[in-house]
Amino acid sequence: MLKRRGRALLAIFAALAVLVSPALAMRVSPMVVEMESRGSSAVARIEVQNINPGNLAFQTRVFRMEFDKDGKVVETPADDQFLIFPPQGVLAAGGRQVVRLQWVGDPELAASQAYYVSVEQLPVAFEPGATETVGAQVQVLYNMRALVVVAPPGAKPQVKATSVKAVTYQPPALPGATDLPPMQDGLEITLRNDGRRHAMMANFGWLLEGTDKDGKWLRVDISPEELTRAVGTGYVPAQGERVFRIPVPGFGPGPVKLSFKQ
Template sequence: MVSNFARVLTRSAIVATAVIASATAVYAMRVSPMVVEMTTTGSDSTARVEVQNLNTTSLPFETRITRVDFAADGTTTETPADADFVVFPPQGILPQGARQVVRLQWVGGADIPASRAYYLSVNQLPTAAEPGQGNGGQVQLVYHMKALIVVSPPGAQPNVEVSAAKAVDFQPPAAKQGDPLPPKVPGVEITLKNTGRRHALMAQLRWVLEGTGTDGKALRLLVSSEELSRAIGSGYVPAAGGVRTYQLAVVSAFGPGPIKVKFLR
């Protein structure tokens, strides 16, 4: 089995922005699901995302849609794309503990050649100071959460192949910001290419890694979908020639020889 995976946020991003304000309230929210698959036509051309207020005060929010393109290393480029969807409600105020279903309707056209990826951003809005709180320079945390929305043409299928796989020294992240990095551990680096018209969510599968260990003996590791989700998020690979490179920590080190990767449902 594989253990000690680093948690990597690929299917969603959570950003806490400190805003200097005189309000003392700190808000928190939840957005689910964090990955939504849609089609350009039919019943799946609509979707629902739920926003929940987890704090003890009201939560004002607004939504934005951006088109997102992924580089092989997971870095993203976003461009505004609100015109590709009808979102209702586009904004709102949630009382303490309340939930709001945000509905999405695809209106970007039925004939797109391959899957497209978007972010639905749910942005908490800063609030004004309440009477009697004074004008002190206090910090209000404003949360921005993103759900990955992927829209595909009907009938499209992925076609994912392994372009490269090799042993690496994997660097686990620090436990929290500012902490020193822990020692490196054995890992693998795997590059995937998708020539199909539909995106792939590779964390929904099980990965089998086969090669030779550092002792020269055959080594076979099975990576569960749960472990992959913790390590690489959804394992999103774009369609139409999209490439993604993922690194995983493994419990036993592979040697310098070739590593074969198989995918099981």
């Protein structure tokens, strides 16, 4: 029974993970960077790769992110919090550039702070005569973002589930879709982090135990890979909370216990 439920759960997560993705002109890796405000971990690197057949010009910008409990983000410019080298560049086809990040903000942070390092493609001049041979040309410029979180050295997260309940909810529209998906039965989970360090809760397996709608015992295991498809990194800010809605149907109105496992 659990194996059948596991396959059904995987199918649900796979359906939610469908994306409409154009061919990108560049890659940025890693997409998640964890740093500290002092010491050797106050320096990190990301790599920009040009996968376009022509030259790729780019620049970097930094934004501070502040999350509310539903995951909505307020962004503010924060270029002054990092020293970035090089801040811009031009890559030939297939070229790579390592971009060095150094934290120059407050070395004595009270709690983790989250940022986006935005790598923005810049327009480049067309080759002479190109417009005459192929007609009018349009450039599509891409913007990729890496999540960068800076934490106090030695700080740790302290995450617990304060609420887990069965709900019927509206999933967000998939990228490129014009209509909302149908209403979904699942669970609404509130996670509270009382620690001074952020938490990436999709790094853990989640074990859910409770009763189904007929009052029978029900257990569902969710792997880190499934969670990543459903909730991304599962980021919970330091000294804050997040509400996640996940497509796990079958639980009844009774209490549901959530525990985490490596």
